[in-house]
Amino acid sequence: MKIIHSLFLALIAACQMSCGQSTTPQQPSDITDSLSAMDTSIEAGVVSEAGGGPEKVNLPNEFDEEAIMLSLENYFNQEEVNRYKNLEFMGLFYDSTARSYHLRKTITSFVETGIIYDDGSKSFECGVVRNNHESCLFLFSNTYLQQEQKGCINLIGKPHFFKAGEHLNFRTKEQDYLLSASDYVVEPEGSQTHLDYKLILKGQTKSGTPAETLLSFIPWFDDGAVTVLFIGDLDGDTYPDFIIDNAHKYTGVSQSGVLYLTKASAVKGLPKPLSKQVQGSIERPESNGELGC
Numbered sequence: 001m002k003i004i005h006s007l008f009l010a011l012i013a014a015c016q017m018s019c020g021q022s023t024t025p026q027q028p029s030d031i032t033d034s035l036s037a038m039d040t041s042i043e044a045g046v047v048s049e050a051g052g053g054p055e056k057v058n059l060p061n062e063f064d065e066e067a068i069m070l071s072l073e074n075y076f077n078q079e080e081v082n083r084y085k086n087l088e089f090m091g092l093f094y095d096s097t098a099r100s101y102h103l104r105k106t107i108t109s110f111v112e113t114g115i116i117y118d119d120g121s122k123s124f125e126c127g128v129v130r131n132n133h134e135s136c137l138f139l140f141s142n143t144y145l146q147q148e149q150k151g152c153i154n155l156i157g158k159p160h161f162f163k164a165g166e167h168l169n170f171r172t173k174e175q176d177y178l179l180s181a182s183d184y185v186v187e188p189e190g191s192q193t194h195l196d197y198k199l200i201l202k203g204q205t206k207s208g209t210p211a212e213t214l215l216s217f218i219p220w221f222d223d224g225a226v227t228v229l230f231i232g233d234l235d236g237d238t239y240p241d242f243i244i245d246n247a248h249k250y251t252g253v254s255q256s257g258v259l260y261l262t263k264a265s266a267v268k269g270l271p272k273p274l275s276k277q278v279q280g281s282i283e284r285p286e287s288n289g290e291l292g293c
Contacts, residue, residue, distance in 0.1 A: 063273060068087060068139070069138060069274075069276060069277050070089070070138065070278050071139075072125075072139070074280035075125060076110065076124045078121065078122060080124075080281065081124050084126070089140060091104060093130060095133055096134070101154060101232070102150050103152060103234055113125055126139075138257070138277070144263040144274065149234060154232050160227065162226055164182055164225065165183075173239060173269070177203055179199070179228070183197045195219065196219055198214065199226055200215065201270065203267075203269050211270055226245060229244060239268075241259070242259075258273055
Protein backbone atom coordinates (compact mmCIF):
# COMPACT_ATOMS: atom_id res chain seq x y z
CA MET A 1 0.00 0.00 0.00
CA LYS A 2 1.27 3.48 -0.67
CA ILE A 3 0.13 7.09 -0.89
CA ILE A 4 -0.18 8.50 -4.37
CA HIS A 5 -1.44 11.64 -5.95
CA SER A 6 -4.09 10.60 -8.45
CA LEU A 7 -5.07 12.54 -11.55
CA PHE A 8 -8.49 12.34 -13.10
CA LEU A 9 -6.78 11.60 -16.40
CA ALA A 10 -5.77 8.25 -14.94
CA LEU A 11 -9.22 7.05 -15.90
CA ILE A 12 -8.53 7.59 -19.55
CA ALA A 13 -5.03 6.13 -19.31
CA ALA A 14 -6.03 3.10 -17.27
CA CYS A 15 -8.97 2.22 -19.45
CA GLN A 16 -7.17 2.77 -22.71
CA MET A 17 -4.16 0.72 -21.64
CA SER A 18 -6.13 -2.12 -20.10
CA CYS A 19 -9.57 -2.00 -21.67
CA GLY A 20 -9.00 -0.61 -25.12
CA GLN A 21 -6.09 -2.67 -26.38
CA SER A 22 -5.33 -6.32 -27.20
CA THR A 23 -8.08 -8.01 -25.17
CA THR A 24 -11.58 -6.80 -24.41
CA PRO A 25 -13.05 -7.27 -20.93
CA GLN A 26 -15.74 -9.93 -20.86
CA GLN A 27 -19.21 -8.43 -20.94
CA PRO A 28 -22.27 -9.87 -19.18
CA SER A 29 -24.39 -12.09 -21.41
CA ASP A 30 -27.42 -9.84 -21.10
CA ILE A 31 -25.67 -6.73 -22.45
CA THR A 32 -26.32 -5.90 -26.08
CA ASP A 33 -23.33 -4.08 -27.55
CA SER A 34 -25.01 -1.90 -30.14
CA LEU A 35 -23.22 1.41 -30.12
CA SER A 36 -24.02 2.77 -33.55
CA ALA A 37 -25.42 5.63 -35.55
CA MET A 38 -29.15 6.17 -35.43
CA ASP A 39 -31.70 8.29 -37.28
CA THR A 40 -32.83 11.15 -35.07
CA SER A 41 -35.82 13.36 -35.61
CA ILE A 42 -35.23 17.09 -35.88
CA GLU A 43 -36.19 18.85 -32.66
CA ALA A 44 -37.16 22.49 -32.36
CA GLY A 45 -34.11 24.53 -31.42
CA VAL A 46 -33.76 28.04 -30.09
CA VAL A 47 -31.08 30.19 -31.65
CA SER A 48 -29.71 32.52 -28.98
CA GLU A 49 -28.73 35.97 -30.05
CA ALA A 50 -25.27 37.24 -29.19
CA GLY A 51 -25.02 37.97 -25.50
CA GLY A 52 -28.37 36.40 -24.67
CA GLY A 53 -30.14 33.09 -24.46
CA PRO A 54 -29.60 30.21 -22.07
CA GLU A 55 -26.48 29.47 -20.10
CA LYS A 56 -23.85 27.68 -22.12
CA VAL A 57 -24.28 24.52 -20.10
CA ASN A 58 -27.38 23.36 -18.30
CA LEU A 59 -26.22 20.56 -16.04
CA PRO A 60 -28.72 18.83 -13.77
CA ASN A 61 -28.85 21.20 -10.81
CA GLU A 62 -30.72 19.29 -8.08
CA PHE A 63 -27.67 17.89 -6.35
CA ASP A 64 -27.45 16.65 -2.79
CA GLU A 65 -25.70 19.48 -0.97
CA GLU A 66 -23.98 17.05 1.39
CA ALA A 67 -22.78 14.72 -1.38
CA ILE A 68 -19.18 15.11 -2.53
CA MET A 69 -17.64 13.81 -5.74
CA LEU A 70 -13.96 14.60 -5.59
CA SER A 71 -11.40 14.53 -8.37
CA LEU A 72 -7.75 14.87 -7.48
CA GLU A 73 -6.72 16.74 -10.60
CA ASN A 74 -6.29 20.17 -9.04
CA TYR A 75 -4.80 21.64 -5.91
CA PHE A 76 -7.06 22.52 -2.99
CA ASN A 77 -7.14 25.58 -0.76
CA GLN A 78 -7.22 25.62 3.04
CA GLU A 79 -10.98 26.06 3.26
CA GLU A 80 -11.56 23.02 1.07
CA VAL A 81 -9.06 20.96 3.03
CA ASN A 82 -10.80 21.86 6.31
CA ARG A 83 -14.05 20.51 4.88
CA TYR A 84 -12.78 17.36 3.21
CA LYS A 85 -10.30 16.13 5.82
CA ASN A 86 -13.13 15.30 8.24
CA LEU A 87 -15.16 13.28 5.71
CA GLU A 88 -15.12 9.55 5.07
CA PHE A 89 -14.63 8.72 1.41
CA MET A 90 -15.33 5.73 -0.78
CA GLY A 91 -12.77 5.54 -3.57
CA LEU A 92 -13.42 4.19 -7.06
CA PHE A 93 -10.25 2.36 -8.10
CA TYR A 94 -9.24 0.72 -11.35
CA ASP A 95 -7.02 -2.36 -11.15
CA SER A 96 -5.01 -2.60 -14.38
CA THR A 97 -3.99 -6.19 -13.65
CA ALA A 98 -7.46 -7.58 -12.97
CA ARG A 99 -9.03 -5.10 -15.43
CA SER A 100 -11.81 -4.34 -12.97
CA TYR A 101 -13.12 -1.56 -10.74
CA HIS A 102 -13.37 -1.60 -6.96
CA LEU A 103 -15.30 0.71 -4.65
CA ARG A 104 -13.99 0.78 -1.10
CA LYS A 105 -13.31 3.00 1.87
CA THR A 106 -9.99 4.77 1.61
CA ILE A 107 -7.82 6.96 3.79
CA THR A 108 -7.09 10.42 2.41
CA SER A 109 -4.38 12.91 3.29
CA PHE A 110 -3.84 16.52 2.27
CA VAL A 111 -0.25 17.70 1.91
CA GLU A 112 1.05 21.19 1.22
CA THR A 113 2.59 21.57 -2.21
CA GLY A 114 4.94 24.35 -1.12
CA ILE A 115 3.33 26.74 -3.58
CA ILE A 116 2.18 30.05 -2.08
CA TYR A 117 0.13 32.35 -4.26
CA ASP A 118 0.15 36.15 -4.46
CA ASP A 119 -2.67 36.46 -1.92
CA GLY A 120 -0.70 34.34 0.57
CA SER A 121 -2.88 31.26 0.22
CA LYS A 122 -1.35 27.79 0.32
CA SER A 123 -2.19 24.91 -1.99
CA PHE A 124 -2.62 21.26 -1.05
CA GLU A 125 -2.59 17.95 -2.88
CA CYS A 126 -4.80 15.04 -1.91
CA GLY A 127 -3.32 11.56 -1.60
CA VAL A 128 -5.10 8.22 -1.18
CA VAL A 129 -4.12 4.71 -0.14
CA ARG A 130 -4.03 2.29 -3.06
CA ASN A 131 -2.72 -1.14 -3.96
CA ASN A 132 -0.15 -1.87 -6.65
CA HIS A 133 -1.43 -1.56 -10.22
CA GLU A 134 -4.33 0.64 -9.10
CA SER A 135 -5.46 4.13 -10.06
CA CYS A 136 -7.88 6.15 -7.93
CA LEU A 137 -10.45 7.71 -10.23
CA PHE A 138 -12.88 9.45 -7.88
CA LEU A 139 -13.65 9.92 -4.20
CA PHE A 140 -17.30 9.84 -3.07
CA SER A 141 -18.91 10.94 0.17
CA ASN A 142 -22.70 10.41 0.28
CA THR A 143 -25.38 8.36 2.03
CA TYR A 144 -25.90 5.97 -0.91
CA LEU A 145 -22.37 4.64 -1.40
CA GLN A 146 -21.64 2.89 1.87
CA GLN A 147 -21.13 -0.71 0.74
CA GLU A 148 -17.83 -1.80 -0.72
CA GLN A 149 -18.08 -3.32 -4.20
CA LYS A 150 -15.36 -5.55 -5.59
CA GLY A 151 -15.04 -6.31 -9.28
CA CYS A 152 -17.49 -3.70 -10.59
CA ILE A 153 -18.06 -4.07 -14.32
CA ASN A 154 -18.01 -1.07 -16.64
CA LEU A 155 -20.59 -1.93 -19.28
CA ILE A 156 -19.02 0.36 -21.88
CA GLY A 157 -15.53 -1.11 -21.44
CA LYS A 158 -13.78 2.23 -21.85
CA PRO A 159 -14.74 5.94 -21.90
CA HIS A 160 -16.76 6.88 -24.96
CA PHE A 161 -17.22 10.33 -26.52
CA PHE A 162 -20.96 10.15 -27.19
CA LYS A 163 -21.63 12.04 -30.41
CA ALA A 164 -25.05 13.19 -31.51
CA GLY A 165 -26.74 10.43 -33.51
CA GLU A 166 -25.23 7.57 -31.50
CA HIS A 167 -27.13 5.21 -29.25
CA LEU A 168 -26.44 2.29 -26.97
CA ASN A 169 -28.92 -0.47 -26.11
CA PHE A 170 -28.27 -2.61 -23.06
CA ARG A 171 -30.21 -4.78 -20.63
CA THR A 172 -29.71 -5.43 -16.92
CA LYS A 173 -31.98 -7.02 -14.32
CA GLU A 174 -34.77 -7.67 -16.83
CA GLN A 175 -34.91 -4.01 -17.82
CA ASP A 176 -34.06 -2.57 -21.22
CA TYR A 177 -32.21 0.71 -21.59
CA LEU A 178 -31.54 3.09 -24.45
CA LEU A 179 -28.86 5.74 -24.08
CA SER A 180 -29.06 8.16 -27.00
CA ALA A 181 -27.64 11.53 -28.04
CA SER A 182 -29.21 14.06 -30.37
CA ASP A 183 -28.78 17.64 -31.48
CA TYR A 184 -30.38 20.26 -33.71
CA VAL A 185 -28.52 21.48 -36.79
CA VAL A 186 -29.11 24.78 -38.57
CA GLU A 187 -27.28 25.99 -41.66
CA PRO A 188 -27.09 29.79 -41.70
CA GLU A 189 -25.52 31.00 -44.95
CA GLY A 190 -24.19 27.56 -45.80
CA SER A 191 -22.37 26.82 -42.54
CA GLN A 192 -23.59 24.28 -40.02
CA THR A 193 -24.33 25.20 -36.41
CA HIS A 194 -25.13 22.52 -33.85
CA LEU A 195 -27.56 23.34 -31.04
CA ASP A 196 -29.31 21.60 -28.14
CA TYR A 197 -27.13 18.56 -27.58
CA LYS A 198 -29.00 16.08 -25.37
CA LEU A 199 -27.93 12.84 -23.76
CA ILE A 200 -31.02 10.94 -22.65
CA LEU A 201 -31.43 7.61 -20.87
CA LYS A 202 -34.69 5.75 -21.44
CA GLY A 203 -35.81 2.72 -19.46
CA GLN A 204 -38.45 0.15 -20.33
CA THR A 205 -39.67 -2.23 -17.62
CA LYS A 206 -41.42 -5.56 -18.15
CA SER A 207 -44.73 -3.89 -17.32
CA GLY A 208 -44.18 -1.69 -20.37
CA THR A 209 -44.03 1.60 -18.47
CA PRO A 210 -41.49 3.90 -20.15
CA ALA A 211 -39.46 6.50 -18.28
CA GLU A 212 -36.46 8.64 -19.08
CA THR A 213 -33.96 11.03 -17.55
CA LEU A 214 -31.85 13.79 -19.08
CA LEU A 215 -28.18 13.16 -18.34
CA SER A 216 -26.81 16.24 -20.09
CA PHE A 217 -27.95 19.23 -22.12
CA ILE A 218 -25.70 21.68 -23.98
CA PRO A 219 -27.75 24.44 -25.68
CA TRP A 220 -25.08 25.68 -28.10
CA PHE A 221 -21.75 24.40 -29.25
CA ASP A 222 -19.66 23.57 -32.31
CA ASP A 223 -18.56 20.03 -31.52
CA GLY A 224 -20.31 19.42 -28.22
CA ALA A 225 -20.76 16.00 -26.71
CA VAL A 226 -20.11 14.33 -23.40
CA THR A 227 -17.85 11.44 -22.53
CA VAL A 228 -19.59 8.56 -20.81
CA LEU A 229 -16.99 7.31 -18.35
CA PHE A 230 -18.74 4.56 -16.47
CA ILE A 231 -21.96 2.53 -16.60
CA GLY A 232 -22.26 -0.07 -13.86
CA ASP A 233 -23.60 -0.86 -10.42
CA LEU A 234 -21.88 1.23 -7.75
CA ASP A 235 -24.60 1.41 -5.07
CA GLY A 236 -25.30 -2.33 -4.86
CA ASP A 237 -28.90 -2.45 -6.11
CA THR A 238 -27.96 -4.30 -9.35
CA TYR A 239 -29.18 -1.41 -11.53
CA PRO A 240 -26.63 0.59 -13.57
CA ASP A 241 -25.26 3.86 -12.23
CA PHE A 242 -23.53 6.44 -14.41
CA ILE A 243 -20.56 8.79 -14.42
CA ILE A 244 -20.37 11.26 -17.30
CA ASP A 245 -17.93 14.02 -18.17
CA ASN A 246 -19.40 17.07 -19.89
CA ALA A 247 -17.33 18.81 -22.55
CA HIS A 248 -14.92 21.03 -20.63
CA LYS A 249 -14.93 23.87 -23.13
CA TYR A 250 -18.56 24.56 -22.25
CA THR A 251 -18.30 24.28 -18.49
CA GLY A 252 -15.23 26.40 -17.88
CA VAL A 253 -13.32 23.67 -16.04
CA SER A 254 -11.05 20.99 -17.37
CA GLN A 255 -13.37 18.20 -16.25
CA SER A 256 -16.97 18.29 -15.02
CA GLY A 257 -18.03 14.84 -13.98
CA VAL A 258 -21.54 14.07 -12.77
CA LEU A 259 -22.51 11.01 -10.69
CA TYR A 260 -25.94 9.44 -11.21
CA LEU A 261 -27.19 6.83 -8.73
CA THR A 262 -30.30 4.66 -8.98
CA LYS A 263 -30.69 4.39 -5.20
CA ALA A 264 -31.22 8.16 -5.08
CA SER A 265 -34.05 8.07 -7.61
CA ALA A 266 -37.76 7.58 -7.00
CA VAL A 267 -38.02 5.86 -10.40
CA LYS A 268 -36.96 2.24 -10.07
CA GLY A 269 -34.06 1.39 -12.34
CA LEU A 270 -33.37 4.95 -13.52
CA PRO A 271 -30.70 7.15 -11.91
CA LYS A 272 -30.78 10.62 -10.41
CA PRO A 273 -27.92 13.16 -10.49
CA LEU A 274 -26.42 13.13 -7.02
CA SER A 275 -23.21 15.13 -7.14
CA LYS A 276 -20.87 16.86 -9.52
CA GLN A 277 -17.13 16.76 -9.49
CA VAL A 278 -15.21 19.04 -7.16
CA GLN A 279 -11.69 19.81 -8.33
CA GLY A 280 -10.41 22.45 -6.01
CA SER A 281 -10.42 26.19 -6.49
CA ILE A 282 -6.72 26.51 -7.28
CA GLU A 283 -5.66 25.41 -10.74
CA ARG A 284 -2.75 23.03 -11.10
CA PRO A 285 -0.02 24.25 -13.50
CA GLU A 286 -0.11 22.86 -17.03
CA SER A 287 1.07 19.25 -17.09
CA ASN A 288 3.78 17.90 -19.37
CA GLY A 289 1.27 15.67 -21.12
CA GLU A 290 2.09 12.49 -19.20
CA LEU A 291 -0.79 10.38 -17.96
CA GLY A 292 -0.88 8.50 -14.70
CA CYS A 293 -1.00 8.98 -10.97
